[in-house]
Amino acid sequence: MAQPYKPSKLPRHELPCLDPKERIKTxxxxxxxxxxxxxxxxAQRCLSCKNSxxxxxxxxxxxISAFLEKVAERQFKEALxxxxxxxxxxxxxxxxxxxxxxxxxECTLGKAKGGQxxxxxxxxxxxxxxxxxxxxxxxxxxEPPNGIKAGVIGSGPASLTAAGDLARAGFDVTxxxxxxxAGGVLLFGIPEFRMPKSILKAEVEYLESLGVKFAFDQVxxxxxxxxxxxxxxxxFKTLFMGTGAGLPMFLKIPGENLLDVYSANEFLTRVNLMxxxxxxxxxxxxxxxxxxxxxxxxxxxxxxxxxxxxxGAKQVSIVYRRTLKEMPARQAEVEHAQEExxxxxxxxxxxxxxxxxxxxxxxxxxxEMTLGCLDESxxxxxxxxxxxxxxxxxxxxIIAIGSETNTxxxxxxxxxxxxxxxxxxxxxxxxxxxxxxxxxxxDAVTGSATVISAMGAAKKAARSMAAFALKK
Amino acid sequence: xxxxIRKKQLNEVIYEIExxxxxxxxxxxxxxxxxxRIHDRGERVPLTIADLDPASGAVTIVYQVVGKxxxxxxxxxxxxxxxDIVGPLGKPMELxxxxxxxxxxxxxxxxxxxPQAKALKEAGNKVISIIGFRNKDLVFxxxxxxxxxxxxxxVTDDGSNxxxxxxxxxxxxxxxxxxxxxxxxSIGPLIMMAxxxxxxxxxxIRTIVSLNTLMVDGTGMCxxxxxxxxxxxxxxxxxxPDMDGFDLDFDEIMARNRKYEPEERIALEKYKHECQCxxxxxxxxxxx
Ligand SMILES: Cc1cc2nc3c(=O)[nH]c(=O)nc-3n(C[C@H](O)[C@H](O)[C@H](O)COP(=O)(O)OP(=O)(O)OC[C@H]3O[C@@H](n4cnc5c(N)ncnc54)[C@H](O)[C@@H]3O)c2cc1C
Ligand SMILES: Cc1cc2nc3c(=O)[nH]c(=O)nc-3n(C[C@H](O)[C@H](O)[C@H](O)COP(=O)(O)OP(=O)(O)OC[C@H]3O[C@@H](n4cnc5c(N)ncnc54)[C@H](O)[C@@H]3O)c2cc1C
Ligand code: SF4
Ligand code: SF4
Ligand code: FES
Numbered sequence: 110m111a112q113p114y115k116p117s118k119l120p121r122h123e124l125p126c127l128d129p130k131e132r133i134k135t136x137x138x139x140x141x142x143x144x145x146x147x148x149x150x151x152a153q154r155c156l157s158c159k160n161s162x163x164x165x166x167x168x169x170x171x172x173i174s175a176f177l178e179k180v181a182e183r184q185f186k187e188a189l190x191x192x193x194x195x196x197x198x199x200x201x202x203x204x205x206x207x208x209x210x211x212x213x214x215e216c217t218l219g220k221a222k223g224g225q226x227x228x229x230x231x232x233x234x235x236x237x238x239x240x241x242x243x244x245x246x247x248x249x250x251x252e253p254p255n256g257i258k259a260g261v262i263g264s265g266p267a268s269l270t271a272a273g274d275l276a277r278a279g280f281d282v283t284x285x286x287x288x289x290x291a292g293g294v295l296l297f298g299i300p301e302f303r304m305p306k307s308i309l310k311a312e313v314e315y316l317e318s319l320g321v322k323f324a325f326d327q328v329x330x331x332x333x334x335x336x337x338x339x340x341x342x343x344x345f346k347t348l349f350m351g352t353g354a355g356l357p358m359f360l361k362i363p364g365e366n367l368l369d370v371y372s373a374n375e376f377l378t379r380v381n382l383m384x385x386x387x388x389x390x391x392x393x394x395x396x397x398x399x400x401x402x403x404x405x406x407x408x409x410x411x412x413x414x415x416x417x418x419x420x421g422a423k424q425v426s427i428v429y430r431r432t433l434k435e436m437p438a439r440q441a442e443v444e445h446a447q448e449e450x451x452x453x454x455x456x457x458x459x460x461x462x463x464x465x466x467x468x469x470x471x472x473x474x475x476x477e478m479t480l481g482c483l484d485e486s487x488x489x490x491x492x493x494x495x496x497x498x499x500x501x502x503x504x505x506x507i508i509a510i511g512s513e514t515n516t517x518x519x520x521x522x523x524x525x526x527x528x529x530x531x532x533x534x535x536x537x538x539x540x541x542x543x544x545x546x547x548x549x550x551x552d553a554v555t556g557s558a559t560v561i562s563a564m565g566a567a568k569k570a571a572r573s574m575a576a577f578a579l580k581k
Numbered sequence: 582x583x584x585x586i587r588k589k590q591l592n593e594v595i596y597e598i599e600x601x602x603x604x605x606x607x608x609x610x611x612x613x614x615x616x617x618r619i620h621d622r623g624e625r626v627p628l629t630i631a632d633l634d635p636a637s638g639a640v641t642i643v644y645q646v647v648g649k650x651x652x653x654x655x656x657x658x659x660x661x662x663x664x665d666i667v668g669p670l671g672k673p674m675e676l677x678x679x680x681x682x683x684x685x686x687x688x689x690x691x692x693x694x695x696p697q698a699k700a701l702k703e704a705g706n707k708v709i710s711i712i713g714f715r716n717k718d719l720v721f722x723x724x725x726x727x728x729x730x731x732x733x734x735x736v737t738d739d740g741s742n743x744x745x746x747x748x749x750x751x752x753x754x755x756x757x758x759x760x761x762x763x764x765x766x767s768i769g770p771l772i773m774m775a776x777x778x779x780x781x782x783x784x785x786i787r788t789i790v791s792l793n794t795l796m797v798d799g800t801g802m803c804x805x806x807x808x809x810x811x812x813x814x815x816x817x818x819x820x821x822p823d824m825d826g827f828d829l830d831f832d833e834i835m836a837r838n839r840k841y842e843p844e845e846r847i848a849l850e851k852y853k854h855e856c857q858c859x860x861x862x863x864x865x866x867x868x869x
Contacts, residue, residue: 287800289618289665326667328800332604355802359814366809366833368840375803383624383797389851392624392649393797394844468836517800517819 121218121225122151129448133418136301136386139445140204145183148235151228152180158217163229166215169195169565173212173229180232188236190247195568197270200241200308202561203234205299207439211561241311251319252279257578260285260338260345262329262518265293267351267551267563269312274571275349276319280578283345284316285327285338287517288382293353294552295560297382298374300412302419303442306381330521339546347546347574350533351567354552355515359508360404364462369398369470373405373413373509380416398504399423402473404459405509406436407557411443413507414451422505426452428459430478430491456480456491457499462506472502512557519553532556540570541577548574583666585659586639591721592714595645595689596655597631603638605630605668611696612674612791612823615640616799618665619653626650627796627818629693630669640666643692643722649848656856670799671822675789676700680763681707683755684730685748685777687769688714691722693791694768699729707731709755709762713748713769717741749776762786767826771838775831788826792817795838808834 124140126132132139143151155177163173172191179188192199206212208230213219219226240246259280261272268284269291276282290296292309317323327333329352338345357372359365376395379385383393401417403410406429414425427446429436432455436443447453457475465471477497480489514531526534526543533542533549540548550566552558587599605615614629632641646652657663674697682701686694691712702708710730714720715738727733736746748769756762765788767777774790781788794806794817801819808815810828815821 287667288798289667326665328667328670331670331800332608332668355800357802357804359804359807361813366807366814366837368837372804375797375805378797378803384622388844389848391622392848394841394848396841396844468833515801 119154119218121154121228122147122231123228124231126445126448129445129450132302133415133449136419138305139302140441142238143231143235145235145239148180148232148239149183152177152232154218154227155181156217162215162217163212163227167195167212168559168562169568171195171212171233176236177227177229177232180236185236185239185243186245186247189240189245192233192236193247193249196561196564197273197568198266198312198560198564199233200237200312201266201295201304202564203230203232203237204304204308205439205559206230206561207559209440237308241308249277249319251277254281254320255279255579256281257347258283258343258345259574259578260343260348261351262335262348263287263293263351263353263551263553264291264296264323265351265353265551265563266295266560267353267553267567268293268349269316270564270567271349271351271548271550271571271574272321273316273319274568275574276316276321278571278575280575282320283322283324285324285329285333287326287328289325290382291323291325293351297378298409298412300377300381300416302415303412328517330518335518335522335525335544335547346578347548349567349570349574350518350542350547350549350553351551351563352515352518352553354512354557356513357508358511358513360459360510362459362461364464364470364473365508367462367464367470367506368468369396369504370462370506370508371413373403373409373507374512376413376507377409377416380420386420395420396505397422398470400503401425401505401507402454402501402503403427403507403509405429405511406431406438407509407511408438408442409511410507410509411438411446411451413509415446415449417505417507418449418451424452425450426454426501426503428454428457428473428475428501430456430458431489432456432480435488454501458491458493460498463500470504470506472500473506474498474500514553514556522547530556538569539573540566541573546577548577583663585657585661585663588657588659591643592719594647595643595719595721597641597643597692597721598654598657599639599641600663600666601638602640602666602668605640605666606633606638607635609633609640609669610673611676611700613669613671614799614822615642615666615668616670616796617642617654617663619650619657620664623653623664624650625665625797625799627670627793627799629791629822631692631695633696643689645689648845649852652849652852667799671818672820674700674766674823676704678705681709681761682764682766683709683711683752683762685752685765685767685769685773686710686712686726687748687767687773688719690769690773690791691726694766695722695725695729697766697768698726702729702731709760710734711736711748711751711755713737713746713751713773714742715739747776748773749780752777753780756780756784756786764789765826766790766823771831771835774826775835778826778829778831782827789823790826790829792822792824792829792834793838794834795840808837
């Protein structure tokens with residue numbers, strides 16, 4: 110039954126969270142999920158808008174009002190079926206999508222004065238978690254095996270999505286991953302307290318149950334080449350390249366190679382993948398001083414800052430060139446970080462990292478900035494305030510200013526066309542690259558983006574790959 | 582997972598193992614390395630491909646016991662399994678007909694020098710190898726080096742083999758004698774590589790060193806292995822490990838390699854302690 114249109118009378122349900130004082134002592138998930146009743150009540154707020162503005166905000170256009178309707182009727186398995194038509198990993202996107210700038214941003218409920226958008230992500234997450242917990246796996250349509258080999262390079266969200274769709278389409282799928290485990294950024298980047306690894310593990314096991322094979326420790330472009338994979342020995346008819354945007358960028362300022370300066374990638378990989386937070390039970394160490402400065406303003410910076418707190422840092426600050434408003438990080442994460450005690454030092458641009466004779470970091474120097482007019486990207490530009498500098502004492506610096514494309518695979522595949530930024534060039538309708546049979550998607554094509562956009566591109570690629578391989 | 586097929590102790594701290602890794606054996610080139618992770622809780626450690634046999638699929642690794650992982654590795658035997666091995670990583674060495682090339686191998690560094698000497702010889706260069714050890718009991722692979730070199734000079738720190746000196750002093754002597762050297766390759770402890778450059782820079786001989794920085798992924802993803810050069814920061818794992826010795830800040834590299842010393846000590850002590858417990862447990866079991 111549709112609800113009367115009184116958005117302000119129906120407050121949005123917010124996800125309950127662990128107490129900030131307690132949660133910074135552990136890596137347990139911060140945001141607890143909705144209860145069944147909360148999820149249903151939240152879904153019942155939906156107005157079933159005719160033109161589905163929310164779906165247009167979702168990069169893969171999930172039929173949001175349809176799945177919310179099922180939730181409102183407590184038909185959770187059916188709700189999952191609807192989501193899964195477009196999104197293979199709702200347990201993950203429900204947690205990590207920047208909903209406030211995607212689906213929820215377009216929600217009619219939020220447009221009314223004083224109205225709050227529907228908590229679409231939280232409900233999506235609930236559906237995934239409920240079905241996983243209750244063993245309610247929606248029936249998947251599996252095509253009979255067609256005996257054709259399809260290969261997937263990388264195992265991030267794009268690759269996992271392509272692998273799943275190809276397996277369901279009847280292909281014999283192998284995933285080639287450089288690391289010793291699957292998941293890409295979901296594994297080594299996004300921390301446990303934001304997205305428990307158990308969800309990823311369940312998804313990988315599910316793919317295995319569909320017949321997907323995982324070949325780890327395989328750096329394509331070093332251990333094996335694309336041409337080998339297409340060649341007679343391996344015999345892949347089509348390949349998907351989802352190698353991500355893995356190369357950390359540095360600031361190119363003095364002092365950057367001092368001992369206590371980490372890239373966020375290294376810091377998070379040591380902790381998440383190598384489990385340095387359990388050192389010495391695990392062999393890989395990580396070092397966090399008492400005062401930590403994290404440079405950057407995206408999700409990566411926030412993840413690094415909150416991880417540093419959990420590793421025992423006394424004071425952690427995020428230093429960002431612009432203001433909170435321009436920060437690309439998810440809003441919910443900024444709020445969580447603030448609750449946990451992360452300090453935001455804004456309008457400061459790094460100039461130099463200062464060290465002592467033993468090359469340990471002692472401080473960092475910043476240029477103070479002010480906001481200027483809008484730049485091409487529509488964001489306020491930042492302008493240095495002449496002569497205004499600040500030196501902030503610190504013992505560890507983590508640099509989280511973005512990443513570039515990992516080119517090991519594309520460099521070794523000479524006929525592959527890439528653009529100036531080394532992003533793989535594709536036909537955006539089909540995701541096909543300049544090489545016949547090779548398709549690509551995710552951060553390797555777009556540069557650092559989001560989990561859901563990587564998955565959306567992969568779904569498109571999987572369809573084109575199936576068409577390509579079956580045609581020939 | 583890879584099998585260890587052969588193991589040999591070369592001296593009191595250095596071991597040679599052969600693992601079954603056909604793919605790496607086929608693709609590997611001189612100058613490249615692998616990353617090994619012994620078990621699920623293990624660290625990822627980089628080790629140079631010291632030799633390989635594409636026909637049998639065997640890859641030879643020579644390592645020195647310096648900490649927990651290498652100690653643990655030294656306790657594995659043929660038939661045992663190593664959880665992960667990934668490679669070949671890094672750039673292959675620069676190979677050409679340079680003329681006369683002098684290779685310096687210090688201690689464990691003799692092993693990574695071997696494939697480079699072999700490749701250079703095959704490419705038609707005159708190869709002079711200088712290998713150095715602390716004393717004569719530690720000498721290994723002298724024969725093997727002789728097979729791929731026109732001349733091998735063995736030096737020891739204490740002179741116990743009758744030829745006292747460092748690899749760099751032997752190099753200095755060659756230069757002083759007027760031997761025309763077109764390129765020097767130096768692989769060993771950082772201090773030896775730094776000292777090599779001190780000898781070759783005044784002589785203007787292009788010098789390549791092989792960096793052994795700390796690494797995590799080995800594919801350019803983390804920046805742990807980064808070093809400062811005149812062209813900005815470079816990553817040893819993807820831009821190297823071979824690098825132009827004249828363009829490096831060895832003080833910085835040495836300092837960065839010591840970053841985790843206290844933690845490494847903790848890991849090693851904990852492991853030694855556990856091993857003893859294990860031994861005690863085994864004795865207890867046997868008695869029961
Ligand atoms: C710390 C962090 C936090 C983030 N938080 C969010 C968030 O909250 N919400 C959100 O939507 N997005 C977030 N992102 C961005 C998001 O994770 C990425 O956009 C997404 O993971 C891209 O997926 P992908 O499959 O294209 O690549 P990746 O996830 O990068 O996976 C690429 C995989 O390919 C492998 N690979 C690379 N080269 C080779 C090769 N030559 N051979 C074999 N394998 C190779 C890599 O090891 C890796 O496993 C975050 C990113 C980071 C780093
Ligand atoms: C490209 C590359 C190739 C290498 N090839 C070889 C090889 O063929 N044989 C070999 O024996 N070693 C090689 N190394 C060094 C080897 O990786 C380290 O000795 C090993 O990681 C030590 O691990 P551990 O746990 O036993 O000791 P740790 O407990 O990690 O360290 C113990 C001691 O060794 C030093 N150390 C740690 N890591 C390194 C390192 N990467 N390089 C130098 N010193 C280090 C520490 O400062 C400390 O003093 C190579 C390193 C690189 C980067
Ligand atoms: S996938 Fe992301 S953007 Fe799409 S509906 Fe779900 S939470 Fe919103
Ligand atoms: S825009 Fe909001 S209210 Fe309208 S259908 Fe979508 S979720 Fe429901
Ligand atoms: S080891 Fe990670 S970038 Fe080189």
